[in-house]
Amino acid sequence: MTKLSVEQAAEITRPCLLETMDRYSAIDAMLVVSVDGHMIANHMREEKPMRRLASMGSSLMSLGDTVTEELNMGACKNVVIENDLGHVVFRHVNKILVLVAVTQSPGGLGILLSASKSCAENVAKNFSALIS
Amino acid sequence: MTMTENFLDLDGVESSDIKIVFSGPVGAGKSQAIRTVSDIEVVQTDVVATDEVQDSKETTTVAMDYGELQLDADTTLALYGTPGQERFRFMWDILIKGALGVVLMVDDSAPDPLGDLETYLQNFSHHIAQSTAVVGVTHTDVAASSGMEKYYEYMEQKGYFFPIYPIDARKAEDVNLLLQSLTAMLEIGG
Ligand SMILES: Nc1nc2c(ncn2[C@@H]2O[C@H](COP(=O)(O)OP(=O)(O)OP(=O)(O)O)[C@@H](O)[C@H]2O)c(=O)[nH]1
Ligand SMILES: [Mg+2]
Secondary structure, eight states: OOOOOHHHHHHHHHHHHHHHHHHOTTEEEEEEEETTSOEEEEEESSOOOOHHHHHHHHHHHHHHHHHHHHTTOSOOOEEEEEETTEEEEEEESSSSEEEEEEEOSTTOHHHHHHHHHHHHHHHHHHHHHHHO | OOTTSOOOOOTTTTTTEEEEEEEOSTTSSHHHHHHHHOSSOOEEEEEEOOSGGGGTOSEEEEEEEEEEEEEETTEEEEEEEOOOSGGGHHHHHHHTTTOSEEEEEEETTSSOHHHHHHHHHHHTHHHHHHSOEEEEEEOTTTOOSOOSHHHHHHHHHHTOOSOEEEOOTTOHHHHHHHHHHHHHHHHHHO
16 A cells, blocks of 8 residues: 655645635634644644644544444544634544644534535545545 | 532542553553453554554554453552653643552663653653552563663662563563552552
């Protein structure tokens, strides 16, 4: 199987993040991280340090999967964190990647969920086209 | 009463559970050790490793391991494993809360096991000072190096007075040795 470097993976991922965030102004940051917590690519309206969030993304996604499995509830689709000042969504892109998306808009959760779903699907498509 | 005030007094609830945290560098055998001795099916959060870790093993822990070991009729050890990699340091701080003992594991076949030991002893020093610790040195069967002497010297030189054993995380008797020596110290201390 072809293995990609971080740079190659970032190149495949970044356009999807840019496209999604161009389309939806309510989304403030998106990152794609590896399941074991490395930053692959990110895009945000306001530069902020995101390395720690990348690792937290993989921990949280994995805990989501663990809870889902504990309860025998199929596959974990999203982990959502609802805050005073916005929402954060975590979802699987594929076996190796996790998408983290942030909105600070009140009422932005709907857009966040649907946009992150289609974004994750696009990223997954780009990867499977390349790796298969 | 303010929101920050503790309004619970759960004395007696699950009081027989002793929380033990396994920590140490990637590949030392923390997840394996918990798997080896747990009475229950372990909760694990291992995922595919995408970095140089994949050269030595397929998966790595990203949140926590959890297992339980019943010591006797009224004592159960709650065994928590941390991720090994430094980028998951935030999980170390979460998992160490309320732990009564720390099992540090280092991989003798790693490039710098004493440096690893130093890193983890330092990181948990505050906690270890208030509780207790044991050290398990794994992979001595495959390490090129020269046995346990350097560890004993290191511990003595640094003034750490807790037990250190060569162990194999795949062997129940070895992991039990660590846990027994830890709980023995807890009994004396508490
Ligand atoms: N040869 C040998 N193998 C061992 C020994 N102890 C543990 N192992 C193996 O080494 C590997 C350790 O892997 P894990 O238990 O996943 O390591 P970990 O400390 O949980 O690592 P992270 O979660 O990635 O930080 C397992 O495959 C064990 O079976 C030992 O003493 N000798
Ligand atoms: Mg592990």
